[in-house]
Amino acid sequence: MLSIAESVKASGAGFLRGGAFKPRTSPYAFQGLRGQGLDLLLEAKKQTGLPVVTEIMSISHIDMFVDVDIIQVGARNMQNFELLKALGSLNKPILLKRGLSNTVEETLMSAEYIMSGGNERVILCERGIRTFENITRNTLDISAIPVFKKLSHLPVVVDPSHASGLNWLIEPLALASVAAGADGLIIEVHNDPAHALCDGAQSLTPAQFDSLCGKLERVKQATA
Numbered sequence: 398m399l400s401i402a403e404s405v406k407a408s409g410a411g412f413l414r415g416g417a418f419k420p421r422t423s424p425y426a427f428q429g430l431r432g433q434g435l436d437l438l439l440e441a442k443k444q445t446g447l448p449v450v451t452e453i454m455s456i457s458h459i460d461m462f463v464d465v466d467i468i469q470v471g472a473r474n475m476q477n478f479e480l481l482k483a484l485g486s487l488n489k490p491i492l493l494k495r496g497l498s499n500t501v502e503e504t505l506m507s508a509e510y511i512m513s514g515g516n517e518r519v520i521l522c523e524r525g526i527r528t529f530e531n532i533t534r535n536t537l538d539i540s541a542i543p544v545f546k547k548l549s550h551l552p553v554v555v556d557p558s559h560a561s562g563l564n565w566l567i568e569p570l571a572l573a574s575v576a577a578g579a580d581g582l583i584i585e586v587h588n589d590p591a592h593a594l595c596d597g598a599q600s601l602t603p604a605q606f607d608s609l610c611g612k613l614e615r616v617k618q619a620t621a
């Protein structure tokens with residue numbers, strides 16, 4: 398964790414995102430390191446100064462998230478309205494991921510649940526939607542980026558890793574997202590993707606991430 402945090406910071410990452418509590422399709426799949434995972438993230442924050450982003454799955458865990466800088470609501474919890482209402486009373490930014498089969502309007506209504514409670518610091522995340530296409534894990538909805546920006550004032554970030562599920566697709570999708578107006582990206586990085594406990598196939602190595610960061614900067618300048 399520390400070595401990844403240090404290398405992505407050197408490449409220009411502004412945040413460290415990792416899942417401690419993981420919503421897995423199968424109950425037999427790796428469920429995350431939970432409290433111990435939070436400790437690792439916070440240790441990496443202490444050593445690198447990178448703010449941390451991590452997913453909450455239950456209202457009952459809110460007290461464990463006091464030192465987390467941005468709380469993520471994952472795609473599967475986008476319409477967990479009681480959770481959204483509880484996060485609406487916090488004084489902390491919330492990264493709200495679009496649900497697997499949710500429309501732009503439904504996503505904005507979920508953001509509204511958080512904001513109507515008084516917490517207006519919501520960041521929207523396009524992470525791909527479920528379609529008939531199955532070569533990719535999901536289908537990245539590029540048009541959602543300008544649509545979210547037209548219909549709201551909220552920042553929009555894109556997650557090309559979960560959108561594609563394939564490491565070789567992350568670069569073109571990340572570049573396209575920035576060209577389409579994304580304010581940020583979430584990119585999975587692992588020092589040894591082949592042995593990752595989760596999502597190794599969609600992870601870049603630190604060297605690949607570094608090379609992508611240089612290209613992103615050039616696309617950002619070209620489309621500014």
Ligand code: PEP
Nearest residue numbers: 416471472473494524559
């Ligand atoms: C994640 O961000 O680790 C994750 C599980 O993504 P999503 O909620 O978009 O499926």
Ligand code: MN
Nearest residue numbers: 416585595596
């Ligand atoms: Mn993941």
